[in-house]
Amino acid sequence: MEKKTFGRNLSAFGSRLAWRCHFIQKLEDQPSLETHCMHPAFEGLREDGNREDYFQAWANGQTGFPFIDACMRSLKHQGWITFRMRAMLVSFASYQLWLDWRVTAPYLAGLFTDYEPGIHYxxxxxxxxxxxxxSVRIYNPLKQGKDQDPSGTFIREWVPELKNYGMQKLHEPWLASSDLFFEQGAKNKVSYPPPVIDLIKSSKEAKEKIHAVKRSELFKGQSSEVLNKLGSRKRPHRKKHQKHKAVQLNLFN
Incomplete structure (x- = not known):
């Protein structure tokens, strides 16, 4: 490995350790982060919307969205998935399924082999x-699946119900004819569920609910206090390194 590359990697490793300590200290300073929203205006946002059937579908990789289900099943089997996959699972549960993070966070905590409370919560x-x-980040599981698993290898490994589907329908099996869907299910002696929610509708409704809170007087009145207390501090100016292409872990790293 070249000296410059090693130096960059070492610097990146040091940076990750610093952020790890940063988040651990956050939780030690304010243990309520495990049970209360950082911004109090969001309390009560999702508690009444928790649906047990949605939670079970998400937790067991049976949502009807192949890439979501493949990620969850892989995590349950191996105890680790990439950051992008973790973020997508949480985003899908929180926005499209409208599940409260205090319901889903403990579940994933029990699956992650690298679970660290400060970072996790x-x-x-x-x-x-x-x-x-x-920023509000709502992942589109269809786009993520097509971008991150274009060959369908990952989905076919973890969602064997769809292993005989061609690429045209693999990411959206509900578009296949009912006869084909039944035929594939019978062949694999298991059926794959239809989508538990309307992706477009649920995403739109989630954005509207979040933005409604952000327009409230409670949100505006306490935002500065939350930022001052929990926002990351700016770092001293450092000399810029030469630009280099960032390496993103793929699904099989």
Whole structure:
């Protein structure tokens, strides 16, 4: 390995350790982050919307969205998935299924072999849009599946019910004819469920609910206090490194 490359990797490793300590300290300073939204305006947002059938479908990889289900099943079997996959699972549960993060966070905590409470709960709140200091990130599981698993290898491995589907229908099996769907299910002695929600409708409704909170007087009145207390501090200016292409872990790393 070249000296420059090794130096960059070492610097990146040091940076990750620093952020790890940062998030651990956050939770030690404010243990309530495990049970309360960073921004109090989001309290009560999802509690009444929790549906046990949605939670079970998500937790068992039976949502009807192949890439979501493949990620969850892989995680349950191996205890680890990439950051992008983790963020997508949380986003899907929080926005499209409208499940409260206090219901889903403990479940994933029990699956991650690298579970660290400080990082876990801060990231869960961030990906669920209840910090008030981070952008709302709603992942599209269809786009993510097509972008991250274009050959369908990952989905076919973890969702064997769809292993005989061609690429045209693999990411959206509900578009196949009912006869084909039945035929494939019978061949594999198991049926694959239809989507538990309307992806477009649920995403739109989630955005509207989140933005309604952000327009409230409660949100505006406490945002500065939350930012000052929990926002990451700016770092001293450092000399810029030469630009280099970032390496993203793929599904099989």
């Amino acid at each position: 801060s990231q869960f709140q961030m990906q669920s849009g209840v910090t008030g200091i981070n």
